[in-house]
Amino acid sequence: MDLSISLVNYNTKNLVKQFVKSASSLQSSLSYEIIITDNGSRDGSADLIEREILPKYETVRLIRGKNVGFGAGHNIGLKSAQGEVFMIVNSDIVLLEDAITPLYRFLTENTAYGIVGPKLIYPDLSIQPSCRAWPRLLTPIYRRTKLGRTLLGRRELLRYDINDYDKRHPKKVDWLAGACFMIKKNVWTDIEGFDERYFMYCEDIDLCRKTWGAGYEVWYYPNVAMIHYHKRLSAQKKWWKSLFDKTTRVHIASHLKYIKKWKSR
Known part of the structure; x- marks a missing residue:
């Protein structure tokens, strides 16, 4: 099998x-499977998938589980994957035309490539930042608060979002957003998948x-695009109020784990 899509x-x-x-609905020559790992949803997701999706789409498999986090969920789903390439996607991704095949070809035609990600766009078709430079200690604070509007904050976010690069052309980058990317199976095996110490954020x-x-x-690889129904990050709150927001706290906690893990490497 060519491709295992993990959601x-x-x-x-x-x-x-x-x-x-x-x-x-895509017309692709690739053989693929879609593995959905349900992280203990409480909205009836798993039952709906079994009732409405599995009977209709023979390429789809469902794994029921508990809420172990984003990375751990993908690790579980991909344990039994059959594809030579894995595709990590969020549920809020919509594929346009045959975006899968050219992305797959770009990745597999060069032995040096380990991961490739497409251009992500908002529903209004504007480009969404999805390739970035390595974050520094204060990067998430600048992103999530009004401190990002200060001179130091603006400089850091310009560096982080690689705004000096013409994103119309393929480019080697530090990292790609986990909303959608492909990784070769042998690379995934070599690096042992996602680090499960990150419950959410920074695992990508x-x-x-x-x-x-x-x-x-x-x-x-911006030659193909996919829609990502992702809310633009808001920095309207004062910085000290943002720290009491649960999502921000989880993000910062994961970021500190990342900084601690990689500080000496």
């Missing part, structure tokens, strides 16, 4: 239906860092 679901049953429909940065460390390259 971790947590209370996003309608988005899962939308993704499977978009994936199954860590995975790309391990990929580079294993001698493989990470590439951004």
Whole structure:
């Protein structure tokens, strides 16, 4: 089999239906499977998938589990994957035309490539930042608070988002957003998948860092695009109020784990 598509679901049953429909409507010569790992959803996702998706799409498999986090969920799903390439996707991704085949070809035609990701766009078709430089200690604070509007904050975010690069052309990058990318199975095996110490956030940065460390390259490939129904990160709150937001706290906790793990490497 060419490709195993891994999707971790947590209370996003309608988005899962939308993704499977978009994936199954593509005219691709690749053989593929879609593995959905349900992380203990409470919205009836698993039952809906069994009732409405599995009978209709023979390429789809469902794994029921508990909420172990984003990275661990993908690790579980991909243990039994049959493809030579793995595709990590969020449920809020919609595939456009045959975006899968050219992405797969770009990755597999060069032995040096380990990971490749497409251009991600918002529903209004504007480009979404999805390839970045390695984060520094204060990067998430600048991103999530008004401190990002200060001179130091603006400089750091310009560096982080690689704004000096023309994103119309393929390029080697530090890391790609975990919303959608492909990774060769042998690379995934070499680096032992996602580090499960990250419950949510930074596991994609860590995975790309391990990929580079294993001698493989990470590439951004904007020749194909996929829609990502992702909310733009808001920095409207005062910085000290943002720290009491649960999502921000989880993000910063994961970021500190990342900084601690890689500080001496």
